[in-house]
Amino acid sequence: MRRSPAGFRPVVVAAAAAGLAGCDGPLSTLDPAGPAAATIAGLWWAMMSGGIVLLTIVMALLAWAFLRPGAGRTTSPRVWLAGGGLVLPAVVLTPLLLAGLWAGERLLARPGVPGIVRVDVTARQWQWDFVYPDATPAVSTNVLHIPVGRPVDVHVTSADVIHSFWVPRLAGKIDAIPGHVTVVRLAADRPGVFHGVCAEFCGTAHAHMGFTVEAHAADAYEDRLRRLGRNTR
Amino acid sequence: MQQMSDQPSAPASAVALHKQLEAVWGTPPGLGRLASVNHTIVGRRFIVTAFVFFAIGGLLAMLIRTQLATPRSAFLGPEIYNQIFTMHGTVMMFLFAIPMFEGLAFYLLPKLLGARDMAFPRMSAYGYWCYLFGGSILVVGLALGVAPDGGWFMYTPLSSKTYTPGINADLWLIGVTFVEISALSAAVEIIVTVLKLRAPGMSLDKMPLLAWYLLVTAFMMLFGFPPLIVGSILLEVERAFGLPFFDPTRGGDPLLWQHLFWLFGHPEVYIIFLPAAGMVTTILPVFAGREIIGYTWIVVSIVALAFLSFGLWVHHMFTVGIPHLALAFFSSASTAVAVPTAVQIFAWLGTLAAGRPRLTVPMLFLLGFFFVFVAGGLTGVMLAIVPFDWQVHDTHFVVAHLHYVLVGGFVFPMMAAAYYWLPHFTGRSTRHGFGVTVFWLIFAGFNLTFLVMHWTGLVGMPRRVYTYGTETGWEWLNLISSFGSFLMAIGFALFAIDVLMQWRYGRRTRRNPWRAETLEWAMAVPAPSYNFASLPAVSSRAPLATEPQLPAHLAAGRGYLPFVRDGRMETLAVGLVTGQIEQVVRLPNRTLLPLITAIATGVFFVSVLFKLYVPALVGAAATLAMFLLWTRTTGDLQDRGAMPIGRGESAAPHTEAMAPPALWAMALTLAADATAFASLAFGLVFLWVVAPNWPPPALLAVDPAATVVAVVGFVGAALVGRISVRPAVIAVPRLRDRVLIGVAAAHVAALAGLGTTMLEVPDPTRHAYPAATMMVLLYAAFHAALGIVFALYGVWRSRAGFVSPARSLDLRIGAMWHAATAAIGAVSLLLVHGLPVVMT
Amino acid sequence: MTQAARITPPRALLLLVAGFVVWSSAFVWLYGGLSVGCAFGWDRITLAGTSALRLGLLLIWLVHVAALGWLLAYSRAVRQAGRSPPFVTTAATALTVVALIATVWTGLAIPATTLCI
Structure with missing residues (x-):
């Protein structure tokens, strides 16, 4: 690890x-x-x-x-x-x-660090869509896959109201604001499933806007993204 | 006027004096009470109404805690729950905390300062009715199940038309803005009262510290509320007419709302805390048995605190993706604000340590305040540390923190204040034992509820969720919090019972039961309508210690103004720094006009709420007409010169003074006005720099002729307005009328130029650029339109005989407006025509 | 002693708050300058070995600190000449000192902190 x-x-x-x-x-x-x-x-x-x-x-x-x-x-x-x-x-x-x-x-999510993984997130009432630009066209909903031990830059935006992307065991939160893209850097130092929630009040189902982050070892991660890509296609 | 009016003499006995004063100052029973403008009565109304709203807000809190007591609770659904937590915050902030402080300020200030009333009694009454009506709109909405449900912070776009199509958000915007009229008018009134309506001899450094606190707080309100009012107007205009200030798809930005809201919202916290700290500073030395240490230190601290608190607003926005250096600025200011707070805490500690503290019921609540507020301050410093805030922002940690600060920093001192000043209100004494029970229930219940809630937040519970699962590990923490909150509620219920019992059955108290040294205790309790039978001369910070016989002397008419002249209500105004006698302020008597004006204002707001714009215009016009009617009894029809004020001295009436209270009020109103305009201008610039989907599809086409006409109109209004107050011009009635008509004509020209420019603005519903440009132009046009009213009002007053070279107040107030209008007009034109050049 | 004019009421109050008005100006210019600078990419222009934006912010900061230094000297002079009541001048001087410290404190992060991320 x-x-x-x-x-x-x-x-x-x-x-x-x-x-x-x-x-x-x-x-x-x-x-x-x-x-x-x-x-x-x-x-x-x-x-x-x-x-x-x-x-x-x-x-x-x-x-x-x-x-x-x-x-x-x-x-x-x-x-x-x-x-x-x-x-x-x-x-x-x-x-x-x-x-x-x-x-x-x-x-801070400053550029220039080797091995950064990028994920694009769109929040909407009331779900999370994840896009993996490094492995286009892999997408997933309400489950984010990340590799263990590598910094992941999560680029967040919203399709409707303001939400907030938060995985407490991995990093602080970042708001998802329509019209803006915000970035938070997180990393998992062990494989596992980590829970995330929407932290900014976003309407009636605010309490139910949870998601999970699955941290995989390097090989499993690549494999997982390939399968996601196949499903999308 | 009769000759004898200039030579009033003091009545033979204290009782006769009392009867004379009571006949003029008193409020008749029955329906006549609706006409009351007396500060004691209006203050009491504010306090009682605020307490009723506190009970409503508390009830909502109980519902929240019942829902969250257990996981997967079926007690409330999300639709209702969202209304409840939104209303809890809204009621506590806007309908409880601010009005409670206003009520106490109205009740106490004139008594502390040695005056007979506030500077503008009718404005206090009008403010009260606006507060009552605006608050009622919100509560009625709640009862009908259509209360606001977007959070007390109303973040867009959730509160925009697309995501909140119903009336809920409009209720918030209309109701709160209505209530804020009372906050702004109270701010102006408090400032003018503290600066001018003090006892002779009370120089700035002899003012009671509570007056300093209220003065600084009122200044903060003056600059803190306009951004929110502007934001609320913009959001309502977006919801009603589709102008997209906050819609990112059309060049708006939800972050603009956040900036405007928190630009108000953070100072708001200190606006709530400072008056309470002032109460602590007043009460604590009485029970420490010595004067407070560090008077100047405290004054410096609160001024510093007031400024610093305007540099904190972005710490509510640490997670919106703002550059780290910007966060660093706000993090620095947020930590720095702890320093002036610490100075005050240690001033209180040092005073206690140097004195011989008595453990009375008010003192008990002050001890509770110390623990709760210091703990809340410490978590506040933690939240100022950016990375930590990234984790706990929008969690129950923040909920716990803000309740520690607001309950600790406001409710506990208010409870101390209640037990301390209740004898003053009721004339009866408290029973010790009951208050102790109340304290322990509230203190234990509070800490049980909110201490564990820090932990709930740290283990990940976000705010504003109506339910949670069993897998989260939050069940026990929440259950404990809910249990504690019910203990606290019982405590507050007992407090209400205690107050009622004391009021109905308490033993009559003697004068000054706590052996305090400030002037509010130099009168009989409950306080007579005129406060002081004659006004004191002050020579120290502790008048009752310096001169123990003062109350008796004042009652016997040995102070200033120990008489009623012409059946008018009179009090004294002093030089702002020196406290030397400057003028006799003649106050207006009881009238129904404030109530009628507030009803007209209510017609305006309710019509806007239901999108009935014709009745809304009627309501606005009626409000303006009513305000003009107020002036029929103000002013004087003849020059009087210096009038005797007792003790062998004399002073000019305020109508003939250099700087009468109304002139100060106008200057302060214009300061708030400038702040509102600056917020609007900031909005335009902010959107252009930061918002997505810029540049706009089309820019404003410059119409040189219209611009020139507008500029000439504005400059003309300012210049001719200045000419209108020249003594040589005022001396010639026909000339001054013509000059004033010239001012009105200049405003008409400005309006015409602006109107033509507005025709060139592209469709304002398509993009935020034309929308914001339109608002800036409308803002200037509104000023020009009111400028016409001010100018014609001058003509009316002049023809009615209220104006002479000595009595130029009405014209000088008008001239200030004309100058401000010109400045705002010039900046508006510069902005709408200059910004496109700079930015493209 | 020169017979300088006494400072009268409205101006005496202005003297009290002048220091913090300068602090407010520093705060607005720093935050506004940073926001505008990041929006226009001034952080990517290199000037004298550092970014133009950082230099600009340092300049804003130093100008305000200097202004406060001058104001402090002025309010001390007013105090020594007794041109206003001692309470006003003492409080004004103290507030200017506090504002000076607050301005220095506010800008502490400028030299080192990341500009636009």
């Missing part, structure tokens, strides 16, 4: 944490099966820990004010305002923003 080296560590961390908290599920962002989802899950665990620490600090200060009335009388207001209002957020937000932008840069 091939994994992008950058995504490896978050995968391990996230998997360990997920085991602890019971975060598995067919649509769980905390049970990642690809580098993009793993990177983001790693971000979450870091932010959650930091968030809990900060909330605890504020609550402790609050409790202190009530349990030791007047204890803060000698503290200069400037300490509260500059320390808590400026220094604390600056110390927390600067690394967080940079980490977020850094992670975002790595997840």
